[in-house]
Amino acid sequence: MALRHEDALNMLRAEISFVVHARIGCEASIVGALHKVQAGWREMKKNQPEKLDKPMRCTLILCLFQEILSRVERLPTDEKALAEFKARGWISEDLNFWPALAWDGEQKKLLPVKSSPGLPTAVLVDHLKAVIRHCTGDYALSRFHPVRPISDAMTGESVVFLLQVGLASDSAMKLGLHLRALCMNSALQLCGCSLKPDRVSLGDSGMCYLGWLSWLSDAGVDAGVGEEEWAELLWLEAPSILGLALPGAETIDVSEPTFPSESSEHGENIEPGSADSLAGYSPSPAASPVVRRGFNLHVSEELQLERPEPENASECLALRALRDRWLWEEDLLCLTEHLPSSTRNFQRSTQGDYWSCSFLTGAFIHGVAAGVMNNSRRFEKVTALLAAVLRSVAPTAWFTSAGISLNIRSGVHRDSNNASNIHNVLVPASDFENGELWLEDSTGAHEMEGFLGRLVPVSRPFISFNPRVRHATSSWQGNRLVLIGYHVRNSEMLSPMDKTELRRLGFRVYDGRRP
Structure with a gap:
């Protein structure tokens, strides 16, 4: 321990x-x-x-x-x-x-x-x-x-x-x-x-553990411990001793600290009272664990990640994540601060002090017009980042477009401009309560705007659904941040140049094979 x-x-x-x-x-x-x-x-x-x-x-x-x-x-x-x-x-x-x-x-x-x-x-x-x-x-x-x-x-x-x-x-x-x-x-x-x-160094306790491990090695040899068993022990314990994390871990759980007293000068959690008395001690409520989650990114090989550095803050943050091949969920939340918000056809959330943001990029279809959204060029690295997240979470999904939805509640609607034979992908990127996806279902028990339906939890790693089925967002508590991947209808209307550009950014354009 x-x-x-x-x-x-x-x-x-x-x-x-x-x-x-x-x-x-x-x-x-x-x-x-x-x-x-x-x-x-x-x-x-x-x-x-x-x-x-x-x-x-x-x-x-x-x-x-x-x-x-x-x-x-x-x-x-x-x-x-x-x-x-x-x-x-x-x-x-x-x-x-x-x-x-x-x-x-x-x-x-x-x-x-x-x-x-x-x-x-x-x-x-x-x-x-x-x-x-x-x-x-x-x-x-x-x-x-x-x-x-x-x-x-x-x-x-x-x-x-x-x-x-x-x-x-x-x-x-x-x-x-x-x-x-x-x-x-x-x-x-x-x-x-x-x-x-702050540099993480091997403390005095770590040096003691190294000495303990050396002693254990000698004791293991004397006790006849085999090489395979000893190698397994080293694999499990050496990273901890050296201040490293075992590879492959994608979720880190840490205990939430007691919050510092706002009246203290430096934030030390000191309550009034004598050193040998608990008279001034005020116990904090039991802390719930904080879970940090992230995405191991699948970055397009055609994407150029060299300089020059972007001028926009959101692009700079996205580029750093693409270079690291890793994105923390809270970093994605920070990125939304610097994105333009387009909330047409949506209602803003009224979830306390939380703010809203809706951002779409990739391909578009409107009537007989088809092409690549301006956001794909203006925010190239952000676009590539969203595509990388979707490809890492749902590697077999087809999608020409991606979006971020932060505290946006959509009413009952169908996605008529999406391909009918390719499902939308919904990826949760924050922890929130409720906020399920409502899907129309005549046998369902939840009515919304005069239609019966069922509630589908927005669970990790992702959920998918038919865009032509009526759907909506149910109420939630907390910051509801989700990523959306979808495929436009009639993708053959996209020019070869547009398709090449979308694939360079990491989108998976349907090529005629069975989805």
Whole structure:
């Protein structure tokens, strides 16, 4: 169990923990400003606590990223800083690209890394604004504080800040995604900072486990354990000891943490009371497990994943997933923030504070007109990503078009422009309650808009249904995010060029064989 816990903690830390290195003594340093903000927050807490609307960790990170954004926007008019950044290669000559940086031990300086993706200016600004927007969300930020006290007169070259996002909230997932996109980007050097994921290392307990494994090996030989049995034990336990995950795991279950106290400065979960008494202890409710799910992507070999980097934030996120051949469900939710929403013929959801988004791409048929939607060209990487998800989940399905539906409730209808002999595919990409697919059925017990039907749970990995049968969306609770794959009718109306383009993006256009 200890081995498993070490492994689980390492994986969790790699997902939610970051480190900020802030230089001291340089002209661009943000440390002095953070100290003033920290002192002001403490003064207000002491004298006017009722005016505080956020904990210190949120106040500090807001100060940091608002200042970074401000300096990015002012850089074209700051001749000194602009000249320095161009000389170091930290920004392109046209001011439209910010590279990732890495420390060169021989030259003792940060250098651009051509093999790592940078960010176009428009995408960078989107990420910075998203961090500012989400860092104050519910349970989004668990920790942001320096490892040593900051002051007006600090010594040393830099100070380290520990940054940790929360779990089990939309804001936390989105904040983590945008922070990962900003890791090691040169723009943070405008404030003398660098951001990187917290490195998972082998702790003291891991070293003890290695010693234990060595002892066990000797004991196994003495006890006559065969090579096959010993190899199987190593296969099961060594990844945990070394801080790795066993290959092939597509679902990770972690325990939900106790949410930090909003009144604490750094997010530590400390309740008032003496050290030897439970008088001040307030137990948290039993936490339900958080299940992280993702898709192992089937990417078209014809798709070009090289540079240049996309200008749009959603395209940048999609490209990263395509390169990794992996997409987390919560990353797909974040991607919807930057997509245009077209909700024609649909009613927006009224599910509390949840928002709606509908996005379609691929082929279209309307009357005698047929072709490829503009979204397929404007959002090429997003289109390829949706096709890759559908092909990985339903590899034998035929589909010319794909869509994202986030908190969209459709009324009773038929898909008259879809092929009658090819079923639609519906892939759930979030956890929600109810939200079944209603299908017309004269023997069913559920009436909707005057028609009898039955409810079909939208279960993983996917469900399929006849598009010519009346169907609708039933009510739900939570964020209902689903992917849709469908095949247009009369696909022979598509030109050979359109079919070639669709197949390049990963769609499976029906070629006349029996579906």
